[in-house]
Amino acid sequence: MFVLAVLRDTLKVVPTEFTKPREQALKDEINRKYANRVLHDVGLCILAHDLLEIDEGYVQHSEGWLWIKAKFRMVVFRPFRDEILVGTVRSANAAGIEATMGFFSDIRIPAEQMPEGSAYDASEGVWVWRYEGNDLFIDLDEPIRFRVLETAFLDASPPRPQIGDADSAPATHAPPFALVCSIADPGLGLLSWWD
Numbered sequence: 001m002f003v004l005a006v007l008r009d010t011l012k013v014v015p016t017e018f019t020k021p022r023e024q025a026l027k028d029e030i031n032r033k034y035a036n037r038v039l040h041d042v043g044l045c046i047l048a049h050d051l052l053e054i055d056e057g058y059v060q061h062s063e064g065w066l067w068i069k070a071k072f073r074m075v076v077f078r079p080f081r082d083e084i085l086v087g088t089v090r091s092a093n094a095a096g097i098e099a100t101m102g103f104f105s106d107i108r109i110p111a112e113q114m115p116e117g118s119a120y121d122a123s124e125g126v127w128v129w130r131y132e133g134n135d136l137f138i139d140l141d142e143p144i145r146f147r148v149l150e151t152a153f154l155d156a157s158p159p160r161p162q163i164g165d166a167d168s169a170p171a172t173h174a175p176p177f178a179l180v181c182s183i184a185d186p187g188l189g190l191l192s193w194w195d
Contacts, residue, residue, distance in 0.1 A: 043078030
């Protein structure tokens with residue numbers, strides 16, 4: 001679920017941070033710059049783990065900031081394929097379920113990845129798994145266990161303008177990093193089903 005990613009960057013330390021130990025000032029800047037940000041093909045950055053290399057640093061004329069090149073390790077959320085995770089059901093519609101883990105909410109469980117015999121109940125706004133004559137509801141805000149099928153990264157580069165494309169509809173917002181998951185296997189789904 002969490003991995004250490006090695007990153008390099010030139011970091012800015014402002015004069016108000018000069019009173020701190022250098023390593024602490026750099027970690028604070030790394031966390032300010034990277035924490036809760038998605039790096040393409042890396043994952044969701046959580047916090048700076050440690051510093052591996054630090055250059056001397058330099059101050060450009062006309063600035064009072066100290067610029068330091070650093071190599072560091074960052075704790076990153078990036079589950080691997082087939083990893084089993086637990087979250088909470090956030091919303092449901094005919095296309096599937098969306099779940100959250102508190103710190104990460106772009107988890108999709110598509111309709112085709114529901115247990116066999118599942119159907120969306122539009123009147124209740126929830127999915128129902130019909131198992132051996134029992135209706136097991138997948139209610140909102142319930143803990144749910146799911147298996148990761150895919151980690152999907154969105155290429156966030158700006159689209160090229162198309163000639164004669166002035167009337168096109170605005171693009172829908174897609175998250176930069178999302179998980180596509182399944183609850184179709186035994187042991188997956190609401191935790192209450194397996195107690």
